[in-house]
Amino acid sequence: MSFRECLSLDRVSKSYWRGPHETTVLKYISLSVFAGECVAVWGQRGSGKTTLLKVAAGLEPPDDGIVSFKDRDLRAMSKAEMVRLLREEIGWARRSGPESDELEMLDYVALPLLKGHTLRRARRRSAQALAQVGVADCCKGRWEDLTDSERTLVSIAHAMVRKPSLLVVDDPTANLDLLQREEVMGLLRSTAEQEWIAVLITVPDMPSMVHAHRIGSLSDGRLLVPSGVSPERDNVVDFPIRGKAVLG
Amino acid sequence: MSAKHAVLGLVIERPGYGYDLARRLRERFGSSGFAPTGVYSALDQLSAEGLVRSAGSLAADSAERAAPRTVYEATGEGREQFDRWMLSTSSLAHVRDELNMKLALSRPRDLPALIELVRCQEEQCLARLEALKRVDAPAESPRPRSDGLAWPQVARLLVRDAEVRQLQARIEWLQRVGAIMVKLAGSQRSRVLPGESAGAVVGRGGPVEQRVRSEAEAAAVGARVA
Numbered sequence: 029m030s031f032r033e034c035l036s037l038d039r040v041s042k043s044y045w046r047g048p049h050e051t052t053v054l055k056y057i058s059l060s061v062f063a064g065e066c067v068a069v070w071g072q073r074g075s076g077k078t079t080l081l082k083v084a085a086g087l088e089p090p091d092d093g094i095v096s097f098k099d100r101d102l103r104a105m106s107k108a109e110m111v112r113l114l115r116e117e118i119g120w121a122r123r124s125g126p127e128s129d130e131l132e133m134l135d136y137v138a139l140p141l142l143k144g145h146t147l148r149r150a151r152r153r154s155a156q157a158l159a160q161v162g163v164a165d166c167c168k169g170r171w172e173d174l175t176d177s178e179r180t181l182v183s184i185a186h187a188m189v190r191k192p193s194l195l196v197v198d199d200p201t202a203n204l205d206l207l208q209r210e211e212v213m214g215l216l217r218s219t220a221e222q223e224w225i226a227v228l229i230t231v232p233d234m235p236s237m238v239h240a241h242r243i244g245s246l247s248d249g250r251l252l253v254p255s256g257v258s259p260e261r262d263n264v265v266d267f268p269i270r271g272k273a274v275l276g
Numbered sequence: 277m278s279a280k281h282a283v284l285g286l287v288i289e290r291p292g293y294g295y296d297l298a299r300r301l302r303e304r305f306g307s308s309g310f311a312p313t314g315v316y317s318a319l320d321q322l323s324a325e326g327l328v329r330s331a332g333s334l335a336a337d338s339a340e341r342a343a344p345r346t347v348y349e350a351t352g353e354g355r356e357q358f359d360r361w362m363l364s365t366s367s368l369a370h371v372r373d374e375l376n377m378k379l380a381l382s383r384p385r386d387l388p389a390l391i392e393l394v395r396c397q398e399e400q401c402l403a404r405l406e407a408l409k410r411v412d413a414p415a416e417s418p419r420p421r422s423d424g425l426a427w428p429q430v431a432r433l434l435v436r437d438a439e440v441r442q443l444q445a446r447i448e449w450l451q452r453v454g455a456i457m458v459k460l461a462g463s464q465r466s467r468v469l470p471g472e473s474a475g476a477v478v479g480r481g482g483p484v485e486q487r488v489r490s491e492a493e494a495a496a497v498g499a500r501v502a
Contacts, residue, residue, distance in 0.1 A: 072448060206437055207425065234444035235437050238409050245402055247451045252398060254406040 033099070034194050034226035035061040035084055040093030041249075042079055053079045055249035056093070061194070066220040066227040068240035075246045077230035078198055084228055085118050085196045086110060098193070115140075119187030121197040123179055125171040133158065133174070134167040137186045157185040161215055177208040184215065188223075195219065197229045201236040213239035279314040281361050284322055284350065288358055291331050293345035294319060304432075306407065319348055327354030379453075387461050394454040401443045401450070408436060408443075 042054040053076035061067045061084075071077045082088040083095060086102050095102045097113060105113065126136040138147070138154035145153070158164050161181045166174060174182060180200055187195055200216060201209040217239045220227040229240070237243045245252040279301065286292065286300050297319070298312040322328040331349035350358070375397060382390055425433075 070444075072451070206433060207430070210433060234405060234447075235440040237405065238436065238440060240409070243402070243406065243409070245398070245447065247398075248455065252402060254399070254402040 032062045032064070033060050034063050034097070035059075035228065036094075036096040036099075037084060037090075038094040038096070040083060040090040040095060042076075042083055042088070042090050044079075052249055054083065054090070057249075057251050058093075059084070059244070059251060061226040061228050063193070063226050064221055064224050065241040066217045066229065066239070067242045067244070068237040069228075069230045069244045069246050069251065070234050070237055071230065071232070071246035073232060076249055077232070077246055080246060081120075081196050081198050081228065081230055085120055085194070086114060087120075116190055117193045119190065119192035119195045121180075121183040121187040121195065121200065123183045123202070125179065125183075129170060129172055131170065132167065133163075133169050133171070133182050136171070137182065137189050140186065140190050153189055154185075157189040158182065160188070161185045161219075162211070176203040177212065180204065180212050181215070184212075184219070188219065191223070191225075193225055195225055195227045197227070199231060200229055201231060201233060206235070209233075209236055210239075217241070279310045279318045280321055281358070282308075282310065283315055283318040284327055284354055284358050284361075287322075287328050287348050288350045288355060291347050291349040293334060293347050295345070297348070304435075322354065323348075325357075326351055327357055384464070387457055387464065391454060391457045391461060394450050394457065398447055398450045398454070401447045405440060405443050408439060 037057055037059040039056045039058055040054055041052065041056055043050050043052045045051075057080065059067070059069075069077060069080060079088070083090050086095065086097065089095075089103070097117065102110070102113075126139075134151055134154050137157055138150035141150035141153055155164065155167060158167055161184050163178050163181045163185065166178050166182055169178075171179065171182075180202075184195070184197065184200070187197075195216075197216065200212050204212060213236055216227050216229060219225065220241070229236075230246075231237055243254065282301060282305055283297055286297055286304070292300065294316050298315040301310055301315055302312065319328065323330075327350065328348045329351050331347045333344035333346055375393060378386075378393065379390065
């Protein structure tokens, strides 16, 4: 395992019970996401994309297999360490918006920082995050006033404001037209490269994957990748990293 | 559709020599399956029809290539012909797919091979998507807004979108077809008489047969659970 590897899923399986019926959603999924790259996983509705993200982000434990973050097995982490991981290292872009309709976006994006920063400093960082994703003019806006594209970008700013090592986004291009999709996907790719973070997204539309460094297809609980894979590393998404030089 | 109008359009965009046009054709219409050599026959045909002409020669730029390159440009008639083609109705391509033909003509014993074919084609679709992926450098920050894109860029996006959506539709269909075939292979296997080899139904012990057998078993287990 290399230093650059931010997230690693090793033969991860996950099932749900619906009454007496067990549905296996993920079957021996192996996936690595490195700093500086954007990995996109496509799947049809109900293929397990969101479950994959939840397991990858540590929100749900796998039934089998190992999820590691920066070489650390999540199962070995204490509750306090998990809380710190979810708060500081993993950014999940939620498009549900703030609880309060009255909150201005500057304050909404600043919220995750309030525990450790003054309001003034948090707002300054929030303004920077909003500007970075190209929606500085939404600072004074409220969630209900934003377009779908702006909501996606504000959500990414909200997840990025704490400068996480891993950004996770479920269907970032929902309800966007082709040009807005290009803008959002271009942003996610450049965020990975310029901020040197790992970005993992799931998409129901294949055109959204065109900007990703690496792609995979989730079907029947298995991950299919474009190139041949060896039997020992079945389902592993493992491509050369583009964008930045390999560290150390 | 022949490469003729594609090459004429590229020459109108910018004069070029054969190799350059073949490269541009691959970049712009890579998934359309135009053969690189088709550019040269298209140029011959366009020249014969007076739609393109030589605009001079480029001197050889290396010791490996002794002959100068002929640069082609569009004639006035070529531009008019291109405009007429642009305004004409576009035909809908016939679906003449080899896998479809195989499916239509297949026999029950072909099922394992068909399952493998479907899997291979899904991988090929993903590989083609990989080839279509954007490889140019990321936009500088602050990024240009999408509403600031010029039409040629938007047109390219639209074409790429169409290509990728066709691949997606194909993959979705392949996944459905694959699931049905695996289920049928499982039910076939379960109908094997006691003492009869499973290989009689699903193959003879090769890697394909093993894969089908494991999938069939998984499907059978899934069916029992459900």
